[in-house]
């Protein structure tokens with residue numbers, strides 16, 4: 683039991699490390715299939731001993747070995763978070779569901795990071811979640827249910843957005859990436875759970891704006907990405923065993 687948990691924790695940190703690399707390349711527009719990682723600032727190759735999850739970040743005190751520039755904190759946080767979540771999922775769910783949920787949460791973390799830093803939800807982070815969601819629906823013989831929920835939810839969001847006159851331009855409040863995210867969530871959660879998801883995401887987004895206003899003295903009107911809160915709310919629902 684303990685050995686399994688330690689193994690899953692390490693696996694989670696490696697997944698975190700992979701997602702950091704993917705997110706970093708997406709945010710800085712470096713081709714995904716670049717062979718080796720480089721420092722965002724000085725462009726020098728990162729040595730293999732500086733790529734060990736969690737330990738490398740702590741040993742380097744969160745700075746590049748060569749140029750001393752700061753390595754974004756999400757690199758450490760996502761490795762710890764996924765390490766813990768990989769173990770928790772194993773404790774909460776039947777073993778046969780574990781791999782599906784681990785993949786879903788891993789890419790939800792990628793959406794949190796990339797949308798937070800670049801205000802964009804990349805298709806490459808959505809596809810793995812979508813594929814796994816469809817496979818899970820198929821295993822539960824819920825394919826039609828998944829499709830109908832997804833279409834109703836996405837349709838509803840589009841109609842509401844039209845009524846309150848949101849635009850899907852890049853600069854506006856609700857981006858088209860968010861709509862695609864809802865299309866995927868329709869496969870994962872029921873309509874009722876999706877309502878909860880929107881509530882949790884909106885509420886935490888509001889708290890974030892207030893905290894940013896009072897602590898960081900940023901304007902209320904400053905741009906905020908909604909994707910990280912939606913993806914975060916989805917992780918909360920998964921940890922509350924609202925899936926499968």
Ligand SMILES: [Zn+2]
Pocket residue numbers: 721722723724725726746747748749750751
């Ligand atoms: Zn550097």
